[in-house]
Amino acid sequence: MELRHLRYFIAVAETGSLTEAAQRRLHTSQPSLSRQIRDLEDEVGVELLTRDARGVELTAAGKVFLDHARLALMQVDATVEAARRAARPAKKTFNIGFQTGHEMNWLPRAMHVLHDQLTNIQVVVSSAYSPDLAEALTRGRMDVAFMRLEPGYDLGYHVVDREPLIVLMPRDHRLAAHETVSPRDFIGEIFIGGSNKAGVLRAVTEDYLRRSEVDIKLDHGVDNMAMAMSLVASTRGLALMPAYAKDLLPRSVVSRPLAGEAPTIEVAVGYNRTNTSPILKLFLSRLDELTGHAQT
Numbered sequence: 629m630e631l632r633h634l635r636y637f638i639a640v641a642e643t644g645s646l647t648e649a650a651q652r653r654l655h656t657s658q659p660s661l662s663r664q665i666r667d668l669e670d671e672v673g674v675e676l677l678t679r680d681a682r683g684v685e686l687t688a689a690g691k692v693f694l695d696h697a698r699l700a701l702m703q704v705d706a707t708v709e710a711a712r713r714a715a716r717p718a719k720k721t722f723n724i725g726f727q728t729g730h731e732m733n734w735l736p737r738a739m740h741v742l743h744d745q746l747t748n749i750q751v752v753v754s755s756a757y758s759p760d761l762a763e764a765l766t767r768g769r770m771d772v773a774f775m776r777l778e779p780g781y782d783l784g785y786h787v788v789d790r791e792p793l794i795v796l797m798p799r800d801h802r803l804a805a806h807e808t809v810s811p812r813d814f815i816g817e818i819f820i821g822g823s824n825k826a827g828v829l830r831a832v833t834e835d836y837l838r839r840s841e842v843d844i845k846l847d848h849g850v851d852n853m854a855m856a857m858s859l860v861a862s863t864r865g866l867a868l869m870p871a872y873a874k875d876l877l878p879r880s881v882v883s884r885p886l887a888g889e890a891p892t893i894e895v896a897v898g899y900n901r902t903n904t905s906p907i908l909k910l911f912l913s914r915l916d917e918l919t920g921h922a923q924t
Contacts, residue, residue, distance in 0.1 A: 631704060633668045634697040636661060637676065641694050645683045702767050709768035721750045722907045725764060725773035728755045729853050729872055734774045741911060741918045749907055757852055759825055765900045771908050773898045776828040785896040788919050792890035794883045796860045796867040808887040811840035818865030820856055823849030829893060833868050836891040857881050
């Protein structure tokens with residue numbers, strides 16, 4: 629079994645289509661990809677995919693194989709990145725990631741913590757969705773990230789903030805005249821929330837609605853804040869989003885707090901426990917300073 633077999637299988641599983649995986653993800657022909665998948669199934673000895681006119685679906689064995697295939701590729705990528713780290717020049721690089729939208733709030737504070745080291749290190753800053761940050765930390769591509777507590781990843785976390793959820797709505801929506809919005813105000817409205825990829829937000833939202841005894845269904849699931857704001861403006865729906873959204877809103881969208889005790893979603897500094905970077909060790913040792921600086 630070769631690594632390419634795993635990459636091919638993951639691409640097919642994620643797209644749900646041999647044709648789409650071949651053309652858009654792998655840039656190969658569909659017959660060639662089908663042959664590779666059959667070779668993989670022959671080697672594993674079980675059927676991993678079922679095929680019909682609508683596309684492909686994972687069998688029970690395929691779902692288990694997909695999880696292990698992803699883990700195997702993560703380990704390979706981490707091994708490659710470790711070798712590259714060892715070959716880098718003397719000036720150390722420190723990679724900081726931010727869940728998109730949090731840079732404005734946390735980057736200045738992170739640089740404050742690293743101030744004494746800035747002449748000795750190169751700081752690389754990037755932003756991404758929280759699950760992608762977790763994967764980058766796992767693969768050794770990033771040293772630290774301001775993110776959610778993502779399940780399914782063996783990472784270390786230090787919670788640095790808890791953001792209340794707020795309600796986004798069109799500026800001229802009837803609820804914009806209210807000082808606060810209650811869960812029951814969502815009944816009958818188009819409801820926008822986190823997608824499966826934004827799993828932490830989705831779980832917090834579902835728990836809040838369940839505790840509030842409000843039975844409403846998600847009309848649109850979004851991966852990120854930009855998608856949420858676009859859907860609020862275009863569908864005239866309501867969205868439950870973390871409070872940092874207030875700093876990103878276009879003129880057509882406004883926010884209101886939830887009535888009563890709002891649910892919160894945690895912001896954490898995530899890192900790979902196997903990362904031996906002395907800069908990471910220093911950064912983690914000064915997290916109290918970082919959160920203290922955040923309050924000044």
